[in-house]
Every structure is written in C-alpha cells, then in structure tokens.
Amino acid sequence: MAAISVHDVVKTYGSLRAVDGVSLEVGEGEFVGILGPNGAGKTTTLEIIEGLRRPDSGSVELLGEKVWPRNAGLLPRIGVQLQASSFFERLTAREQIHTFASLYSVPTAAADDWLERVGLVDKVDTRVEDLSGGQAQRLSIACALVHDPDVVFLDEPTAALDPQARRNLWDLLAGLNDSGRTVVLTTHYMDEAEVLCDRVAIMDAGRILQFDTPAALVRGLDSPTRITVAPGQLDVADARGLAGVSDADEAPDGVVLTTREPARVVATLAERDLLDGVRVQTGTLEDVFLSLTGREYRA
Amino acid sequence: MSAGRTSPFVALSRAIVLGFLRDKASVFFAIIFPLMFLVLFGGIFGSQGQSKVDLIQVGDVALVDELSPAARAAFDDTFEVSRLDDLDEAVEEVRKGDADVAIEMRGDVLVAHYTQTDPTKAAITQGALRAFVDGTNVAQSGQPPRFSLSTEQVEDDSLETIQYVTPGLLGWAVAMSAAFGAAATLQGWRQSKLMRRLQLAPVSTRTVVGARVAVTVGIALVQMAIFVGLGAAAFGLTLTGSWWMAIPLVVIGTLCFMSIGLLAGAITTTTEGAVNAANFMVLPMAFLSGSFFPLEGSPRWLQVVSQALPLRHLNDGMLDVMVRGQGPAAALLPMGILAAFAVVVTLVAARLFRWETS
Ligand SMILES: Nc1ncnc2c1ncn2[C@@H]1O[C@H](COP(=O)(O)OP(=O)(O)O)[C@@H](O)[C@H]1O
Numbered sequence: 001m002a003a004i005s006v007h008d009v010v011k012t013y014g015s016l017r018a019v020d021g022v023s024l025e026v027g028e029g030e031f032v033g034i035l036g037p038n039g040a041g042k043t044t045t046l047e048i049i050e051g052l053r054r055p056d057s058g059s060v061e062l063l064g065e066k067v068w069p070r071n072a073g074l075l076p077r078i079g080v081q082l083q084a085s086s087f088f089e090r091l092t093a094r095e096q097i098h099t100f101a102s103l104y105s106v107p108t109a110a111a112d113d114w115l116e117r118v119g120l121v122d123k124v125d126t127r128v129e130d131l132s133g134g135q136a137q138r139l140s141i142a143c144a145l146v147h148d149p150d151v152v153f154l155d156e157p158t159a160a161l162d163p164q165a166r167r168n169l170w171d172l173l174a175g176l177n178d179s180g181r182t183v184v185l186t187t188h189y190m191d192e193a194e195v196l197c198d199r200v201a202i203m204d205a206g207r208i209l210q211f212d213t214p215a216a217l218v219r220g221l222d223s224p225t226r227i228t229v230a231p232g233q234l235d236v237a238d239a240r241g242l243a244g245v246s247d248a249d250e251a252p253d254g255v256v257l258t259t260r261e262p263a264r265v266v267a268t269l270a271e272r273d274l275l276d277g278v279r280v281q282t283g284t285l286e287d288v289f290l291s292l293t294g295r296e297y298r299a
Numbered sequence: 300m301s302a303g304r305t306s307p308f309v310a311l312s313r314a315i316v317l318g319f320l321r322d323k324a325s326v327f328f329a330i331i332f333p334l335m336f337l338v339l340f341g342g343i344f345g346s347q348g349q350s351k352v353d354l355i356q357v358g359d360v361a362l363v364d365e366l367s368p369a370a371r372a373a374f375d376d377t378f379e380v381s382r383l384d385d386l387d388e389a390v391e392e393v394r395k396g397d398a399d400v401a402i403e404m405r406g407d408v409l410v411a412h413y414t415q416t417d418p419t420k421a422a423i424t425q426g427a428l429r430a431f432v433d434g435t436n437v438a439q440s441g442q443p444p445r446f447s448l449s450t451e452q453v454e455d456d457s458l459e460t461i462q463y464v465t466p467g468l469l470g471w472a473v474a475m476s477a478a479f480g481a482a483a484t485l486q487g488w489r490q491s492k493l494m495r496r497l498q499l500a501p502v503s504t505r506t507v508v509g510a511r512v513a514v515t516v517g518i519a520l521v522q523m524a525i526f527v528g529l530g531a532a533a534f535g536l537t538l539t540g541s542w543w544m545a546i547p548l549v550v551i552g553t554l555c556f557m558s559i560g561l562l563a564g565a566i567t568t569t570t571e572g573a574v575n576a577a578n579f580m581v582l583p584m585a586f587l588s589g590s591f592f593p594l595e596g597s598p599r600w601l602q603v604v605s606q607a608l609p610l611r612h613l614n615d616g617m618l619d620v621m622v623r624g625q626g627p628a629a630a631l632l633p634m635g636i637l638a639a640f641a642v643v644v645t646l647v648a649a650r651l652f653r654w655e656t657s
C-alpha cells in the first residue's frame with residue numbers, strides 16, 4: 001500500500017493556480033523530496049496532503065485514509081514541521097518539546113531522547129528565541145517526531161541556514177527513514193534533494209514536471225558531459241581539435257570541454273598527461289530543470 | 300503526571316502561563332500598571348476623599364448628647380467628635396483647618412461654625428447637622444413633620460476614594476489583560492503557524508481554547524486578589540456583604556474582553572497591530588465607563604453612551620456588590636449583559652477571522 005496517494009489535486013487562489021493538477025504516489029519507507037523554486041506550490045501541496053488545506057478538486061489518501069475533513073485518527077500517525085518556527089513563545093527547548101509530547105500523550109522521557117538525538121542536550125534550558133537558526137530547526141524537527149509518526153512532512157527544513165549548518169542537518173535528516181518511516185520534504189536546494197532523497201518531484205508553477213530518482217532524472221536528460229582541465233595546460237584552439245570534443249571554452253578555473261564521448265576524451269587527456277586537476281561533470285538537477293522549463297534554476 | 304505524562308490541557312495551560320510570566324511587558328500591563336493607579340488614587344488622592352467630618356463639640360450640646368442609640372451611631376459615622384470647652388479655641392482650630400466644624404448650643408439653637416475651604420465637606424456638614432436637628436425635633440414633639448425632606452441616595456459621593464477606585468481600576472485591569480492576551484495569542488499563533496501546528500496535533504479546538512481561557516481567567520482572579528488585598532491592607536478598603544459575587548462577574552467580564560481581543564486580532568495582520576487595536580478599544584472605554592473617575596458628575600450624554608459599553612456594566616456590577624452593599628442579585632443583570640456582549644463579539648470575530656494574513 002502506498003503511504004501517500006495524491007490524485008489530480010488543484011488549488012487556486014483567485015486566478016492563480018497554486019497547485020495545478022498534482023498527482024503523486026509515495027511508498028512506505030520512502031524518502032521523497034519536492035524540489036522547486038519559491039512560489040512553485042510546494043508548501044500548498046504539502047499542506048493539502050497533511051489535511052490543513054482543502055483542495056478545490058482532487059483527492060488525497062494518507063496511510064489509506066482521507067485527510068479532509070480533519071481526520072483525528074490520522075493525526076497521531078503523522079508528524080509535521082511547518083515552514084515557520086511554530087513554537088510556544090518564551091519556552092525553553094525542553095519545555096517546548098515536553099509540551100508537544102503531552103499533546104501527543106507521549107511520556108516526556110521520549111522527548112528527552114529526541115533532544116539528545118538532534119544534538120540539543122546542552123541547549124535544553126535555552127529559550128527558543130535564543131536558539132540559532134540551525135538549533136531551532138533541529139528542535140522543530142524533534143517536535144515533529146516526538147510521537148514517532150509513520151509519515152513525517154518537513155517543509156524546507158534547511159531554509160535560511162548557512163551552508164555548514166545545512167550540511168550538519170543533512171546527517172540528521174538522512175537517518176529519519178532508517179526505521180521504515182516515510183519522509184516527505186520540500187526544498188529549493190538541488191544538492192539537498194540529490195543527496196537526501198530516494199525520489200525527487202520537480203515542481204514549477206503548480207505542476208510536478210517529473211518524479212523519479214535523481215540518477216534517472218539526470219540520465220534521462222541526455223546532456224553532454226563537461227570536463228574541466230586545469231588552467232595553463234591546454235589552449236582553447238588545441239582543445240577544440242581533440243577527438244570527441246564538441247566544444248571548448250575558457251573559464252576561470254580552466255578550459256571546459258563539452259563532449260558526448262567522455263571516455264574517449266579522458267583517454268586522450270591521459271595520453272597527454274593532462275589529468276592532474278581534471279574535473280568531470282555530468283548533468284545535474286539544474287540541467288534537468290533547465291531542460292524541463294527552458295529557464296535557469298533560481299531558488 | 301504518572302510516567303512523565305501530562306494531559307494536553309494541563310500542558311497547554313502551563314505553556315501559556317510560562318509564556319505570560321516571562322513576558323515582562325504583559326505582566327507589567329496586567330498587574331503593575333493598574334496597581335500604580337490604585338496606589339495613586341487610593342494613597343494620594345485618598346486623603347482628600349470624603350472621610351469623616353472632624354467636629355468639635357464645645358461644652359454640652361444637648362442635641363448630640365441626647366441622641367437615641369441608633370441616631371448616635373449614624374452621627375458617629377458622619378462625624379469624628381472631639382470636645383473643647385473654649386469656643387474661641389475651637390473656632391481657631393476650624394479656621395486653621397484642623398477641624399471641619401465646631402458646634403455649640405445657644406439656648407435652643409444649634410450653632411455651627413464651619414469653613415468653606417472644602418465646599419463639599421461644608422455641604423455635607425450643613426446637610427447632616429440639619430438632618431439631625433430636624434430628626435430630633437420630630438422625635439421630641441411626637442408630631443409628624445409638616446414638611447418632609449426626601450433624600451437622594453448619595454452613596455457614591457460619600458464613598459471613600461479607595462472604595463470607588465478599586466472596583467473601577469480592577470475592571471480596567473481585567474479588561475486590558477484579557478483583551479491583550481486574546482489579541483496577542485490569536486495573532487502570534489497565527490503568525491508563527493503554531494495554530495496550524497496545533498490543528499495537526501490530536502487535541503481538540505475545545506482543549507486549546509479552554510486552556511487559553513482558563514489561564515486568562517486565572518490571571519484575572521489573581522489581579523482581583525492583589526487589588527482587593529492591597530486595597531484592604533494598605534488603603535482601608537472595606538468590602539460589603541455580597542462582594543463574592545464579584546468573582547463570577549470578573550470571570551464573565553474576562554470572557555467578554557477576550558472576545559474583544561479576538562476581534563482586535565481578527566481585524567489586524569500583525570501582533571503589534573492586534574495589541575494596538577485592543578488598546579484602542581479598551582482605553583477610551585475605561586475613561587467612558589468610570590474606571591478612573593465617577594460618572595455621576597459627568598454630562599448626561601456620557602452616562603447614556605457609557606451604557607453601551609461592556610466595561611460600564613462590569614464596573615457598575617462590581618461597585619454594587621463590592622462596596623455599595625447591594626445583594627447578590629445586583630450582579631446578575633451586568634453578568635447577563637457581559638455574556639451577551641461576549642457571544643455577539645465572538646461571532647463577529649469568527650466571521651472576520653482569516654487564516655491568511657497576506
Ligand atoms: N493563502 C494564499 N493566498 C493567496 N495566494 C497564495 C496563498 N498561499 C500561497 N499562495 C500563492 O501560491 C503560490 C504557491 O505558494 P507556495 O505553495 O507557498 O509555494 P512554495 O512553498 O513552493 O514557495 C505562490 O504564488 C503563492 O504566492
């Protein structure tokens with residue numbers, strides 16, 4: 001049975017089709033990402049799946065049950081982190097998660113375990129207003145998981161974090177579906193979706209353009225490979241003449257060769273002893289987005 | 300509490316109480332600020348209030364000495380009596396302001412030497428003495444008086460300042476903290492999406508609203524205890540018989556002003572906006588409802604207009620049962636009016652409320 005099954009959901013605000021015919025199946029234990037720029041409709045889609053918003057049309061089943069109207073039987077089985085720090089004001093981290101534990105009738109000991117697991121042991125007595133962005137996100141995630149839900153929804157859990165804090169959080173997020181939990185997160189970071197998710201739904205303007213594993217998305221792209229040779233070793237004209245190279249350009253970090261026969265080009269570079277500092281790049285999700293929408297990806 | 304488990308209601312209430320106690324501005328405006336007014340009115344202006352009239356009795360004054368016990372008690376309620384034998388000395392005391400009136404008997408005539416320094420007191424003195432003279436005439440002649448004097452109830456004029464200001468300021472304090480609390484909670488929880496988050500937790504709306512109401516009512520009762528306690532301990536506040544009816548009054552008044560706070564929260568888009576809107580509704584209402592000064596001396600139109608304000612009814616009800624000595628039933632009509640306000644305003648707020656603030 002699918003953990004989540006969304007069928008042709010539409011949500012309009014005035015003339016804006018915020019969600020425009022979204023269908024989605026997520027299996028139990030899967031880690032799925034919804035990737036798209038701001039305003040793509042990620043939050044609206046997520047909130048419709050959670051049962052917070054009513055779609056204009058279409059249907060949603062979560063763990064085999066209807067989510068609308070408010071399905072009280074389902075609530076203990078889902079965990080949510082909304083796209084805002086939804087905290088009780090002026091409580092400490094421990095008071096915060098203890099309150100959420102009580103709302104779910106969970107012993108406070110379980111809450112303390114989660115504080116430890118997200119690495120907030122030395123911040124338990126800090127008020128939520130005084131936590132750093134990363135710490136607040138960790139607490140928010142812990143509050144979403146305190147009752148050990150079967151499905152957890154995280155709306156941009158790494159938004160507004162610096163790159164270091166973002167990467168630190170990835171370790172925590174990556175382990176969330178270890179015990180068979182289903183995880184759905186939204187993000188506007190390509191790299192994040194690629195690293196964390198089993199499958200990625202690429203969303204733009206209210207529609208899901210493709211939904212597949214990151215590798216399959218890139219493979220389907222049929223985009224050329226880019227090989228960068230360290231500066232000063234090869235001039236552009238020379239490079240254009242190499243067998244298998246379709247184009248070459250000067251870039252700040254060296255000469256970039258474009259090819260559809262990467263193996264052949266790399267062999268040639270090896271013969272000429274130019275492999276030191278070579279970088280090989282196949283297509284990225286960014287290229288996927290570009291080919292799907294005709295636009296550069298801008299978060 | 301067994302096995303480290305707390306009920307959702309208790310957990311929510313505790314979270315709200317802690318949030319309140321740690322917000323210095325909330326505590327200040329709910330407790331300290333109104334208390335400053337109480338101290339100001341009760342302590343400083345209180346000494347100019349209608350306390351007893353200091354009366355000096357020169358020599359024997361048959362009229363006073365021969366009063367019946369009941370009349371004597373009433374006399375002692377109005378006058379603080381001291382005795383002097385020398386008239387000049389007594390008049391000098393009055394002139395200096397150490398006493399309000401000196402009385403002596405000249406034959407059958409009671410002569411009162413009084414001062415106009417404090418016109419109100421002078422009027423009370425003359426009126427009261429005349430009443431005692433007339434009363435004594437009637438008692439001695441055994442004849443019904445040809446003319447009778449009908450008296451208007453003047454209790455408010457004779458209430459000491461502290462008696463008057465405690466219920467009014469308490470009404471204002473309760474109104475303010477209930478309205479602010481509801482407005483700030485509605486806006487704050489909407490802004491932070493906490494309200495959405497709670498919708499997705501397995502607790503009913505009733506539990507969430509119940510916890511917020513319970514905490515606000517609790518705060519109002521603490522305000523009441525502090526006001527009455529301080530008033531009685533420091534400024535001589537004396538409560539009359541059915542003062543306990545002020546408790547249900549305060550509870551319903553709290554609900555009523557929470558609904559006004561909800562309205563303020565529903566029509567605004569930021570927390571500051573909500574608190575300002577609540578303030579905008581409550582502060583003028585406090586002035587017009589007699590929280591700061593008695594309405595009895597105010598223009599007729601104001602007295603009429605104020606009838607449309609819930610705080611007027613909360614204040615009136617509390618004055619009646621706390622200091623005017625009215626029976627418990629006096630609180631019922633105000634309670635009904637406040638409840639009706641609460642229902643109507645809550646319905647309006649619910650209609651105007653929007654989840655989205657954009
Ligand atoms: N309550 C709302 N009222 C009007 N427009 C909205 C509302 N919520 C979202 N939108 C619009 O719908 C679109 C999708 O929004 P959202 O789902 O928040 O996107 P994302 O989460 O991908 O950034 C945006 O254009 C946004 O402005």
Ligand SMILES: [Mg+2]
Pocket residue numbers: 042043044083155156
């Ligand atoms: Mg969003």
